[in-house]
Amino acid sequence: MFISSQDSPATFQGFTLVMPAVAVGNVGQLAVDLIVSTLNMRRVGYFHTDCLIPMAGNNPYASGKADAEELHTPAEVYTAAELKLAVLQIRAPIIQTRSKKFRQQLKSWIKASGFSRTVVLSSSHAYQRDDQQLQGTSLRYLMTPSLLAASADALKELGWREMERIPAFPGVDAEPRLCIPGGGITKGLYTDGCAEDLPLAVLLLFCSEGDNIPDAFALVNHLNDWLHLLDGQWKIPTSWSLLFGSGIPPALF
Amino acid sequence: MATFFGEVLSVYSRAVEEDEEELEENEEDEQIRRELEEKRAGNKVQCSSFILAVGHNAASFLSVYILASANWDAVGRGVAWNERSRSGTGPSGEGSACVFYRHKDEPAVLICHVTCHIAEDQLFQWTEKVFGYLQTRGLTVTVLSDSSVADYKTADYLCSSSAPFLRSLRSSAFSDQPVCQSLEQPNIITGLPAAVLNHCQVHSIAAVVYQCYSDVTGPDSITMDKYKPVLTKLGSTDVLRNFVRSSEIQSNLYI
Numbered sequence: 001m002f003i004s005s006q007d008s009p010a011t012f013q014g015f016t017l018v019m020p021a022v023a024v025g026n027v028g029q030l031a032v033d034l035i036v037s038t039l040n041m042r043r044v045g046y047f048h049t050d051c052l053i054p055m056a057g058n059n060p061y062a063s064g065k066a067d068a069e070e071l072h073t074p075a076e077v078y079t080a081a082e083l084k085l086a087v088l089q090i091r092a093p094i095i096q097t098r099s100k101k102f103r104q105q106l107k108s109w110i111k112a113s114g115f116s117r118t119v120v121l122s123s124s125h126a127y128q129r130d131d132q133q134l135q136g137t138s139l140r141y142l143m144t145p146s147l148l149a150a151s152a153d154a155l156k157e158l159g160w161r162e163m164e165r166i167p168a169f170p171g172v173d174a175e176p177r178l179c180i181p182g183g184g185i186t187k188g189l190y191t192d193g194c195a196e197d198l199p200l201a202v203l204l205l206f207c208s209e210g211d212n213i214p215d216a217f218a219l220v221n222h223l224n225d226w227l228h229l230l231d232g233q234w235k236i237p238t239s240w241s242l243l244f245g246s247g248i249p250p251a252l253f
Numbered sequence: 254m255a256t257f258f259g260e261v262l263s264v265y266s267r268a269v270e271e272d273e274e275e276l277e278e279n280e281e282d283e284q285i286r287r288e289l290e291e292k293r294a295g296n297k298v299q300c301s302s303f304i305l306a307v308g309h310n311a312a313s314f315l316s317v318y319i320l321a322s323a324n325w326d327a328v329g330r331g332v333a334w335n336e337r338s339r340s341g342t343g344p345s346g347e348g349s350a351c352v353f354y355r356h357k358d359e360p361a362v363l364i365c366h367v368t369c370h371i372a373e374d375q376l377f378q379w380t381e382k383v384f385g386y387l388q389t390r391g392l393t394v395t396v397l398s399d400s401s402v403a404d405y406k407t408a409d410y411l412c413s414s415s416a417p418f419l420r421s422l423r424s425s426a427f428s429d430q431p432v433c434q435s436l437e438q439p440n441i442i443t444g445l446p447a448a449v450l451n452h453c454q455v456h457s458i459a460a461v462v463y464q465c466y467s468d469v470t471g472p473d474s475i476t477m478d479k480y481k482p483v484l485t486k487l488g489s490t491d492v493l494r495n496f497v498r499s500s501e502i503q504s505n506l507y508i
Contacts, residue, residue, distance in 0.1 A: 049377075054377065054444070060438060069435045071424055071450065241439050
């Protein structure tokens with residue numbers, strides 16, 4: 001559930017919510033890090049839930065010593081009121097048997113907060129693309145019918161590619177279905193959004209585990225083409241250091 | 254993933270797989286949980302200082318330096334059932350529960366030893382349950398936690414002579430100065446210390462975690478000694494302040 005970290009509770013009425021899905025390469029989460037870091041977004045509360053693996057650390061967006069020692073939790077909400085933008089950052093994996101519960105908690109919160117639209121940043125395993133998906137851009141989108149109605153013109157102008165329905169088992173089961181392998185709760189959120197008439201969009205890209213920083217930049221720029229959040233450069237947060245481990249012992253060589 | 258030697262390893266990916274079939278919590282579990290919640294009485298335990306030791310060195314440190322005097326009562330025990338608690342090897346049953354101690358003269362001071370494994374999906378509930386019993390106004394929580402130096406990330410290679418060392422993380426409500434350096438980015442803490450710290454952060458309870466990074470995995474007196482500076486900060490009540498003075502005399506476990 002959402003717990004405000006401020007004296008007066010934040011209001012999200014009419015805001016756009018951007019949130020990541022914990023998915024392959026953690027691309028959505030990295031992209032959200034870039035948004036929070038660059039737009040200097042302010043933390044307004046915690047999404048306190050038993051569905052995420054607990055973790056804690058100091059401020060990942062610290063700009064200096066003054067704000068370095070501020071504790072951060074696995075799921076937090078940030079806002080940039082001037083852009084009517086709210087961001088939910090998720091920093092820990094979802095406990096496997098609680099994925100449905102987590103989706104339900106998210107949906108309840110989204111409905112109760114009055115967000116005008118929700119954008120889920122996600123990713124999918126590149127190695128599971130079928131032949132048609134291998135061609136062209138690796139970026140895809142999905143939109144629930146209620147958001148599609150409002151954004152049809154923007155989509156046409158952007159020329160985005162909708163996520164294809166593909167047979168789950170080519171040659172065996174020919175019926176095209178929506179499959180987002182490696183996407184975590186993305187598909188569940190999207191199908192729930194369609195069923196419950198939530199204005200929800202998914203932006204995802206095909207990638208593999210590895211150095212996913214370029215993927216994060218690609219995804220956030222793609223989002224920016226639509227939402228126009230930023231004119232300049234994205235700022236990498238201070239927490240993006242030592243992503244592949246500590247320094248190497250000199251004696252190794 | 255395939256390695257250079259041609260073997261195929263299954264690699265844990267942080268991406269949660271799409272699951273077509275969700276495991277619903279079964280009715281029996283739900284009913285048990287409901288009954289337990291109903292049983293829980295409304296009276297909360299008055300507590301001004303709650304000290305939690307997670308790991309064998311942290312627990313041994315508290316045993317040697319604080320619990321060694323006979324003035325503590327074991328007032329409670331918690332057992333977490335999970336895949337590791339059923340294993341035949343290693344400490345089990347008696348030796349690996351969470352034990353709560355309360356001082357006879359100062360009942361507002363509580364100590365808890367956690368040497369058993371608490372599974373990832375039990376951490377949140379454990380924390381909620383324990384803090385549900387405590388009166389949290391004016392409460393300060395101190396967590397001592399063992400960790401491996403292999404989990405500590407630093408740009409300059411850490412040679413083994415620098416371990417063990419202490420790092421701290423505190424909630425926003427903790428206004429005092431910790432006894433050691435704050436945990437630098439990009440390091441994080443996980444497990445029970447993180448669950449406790451999250452709870453305290455979200456509910457504005459003053460809390461500090463002292464994580465000791467050691468290159469020794471088992472009980473070790475040098476690692477235990479690293480927690481000593483914490484004693485100076487536990488002096489919020491007279492009971493604990495006495496231990497700061499007398500700790501030198503008490504440290505004769507390893508002659």
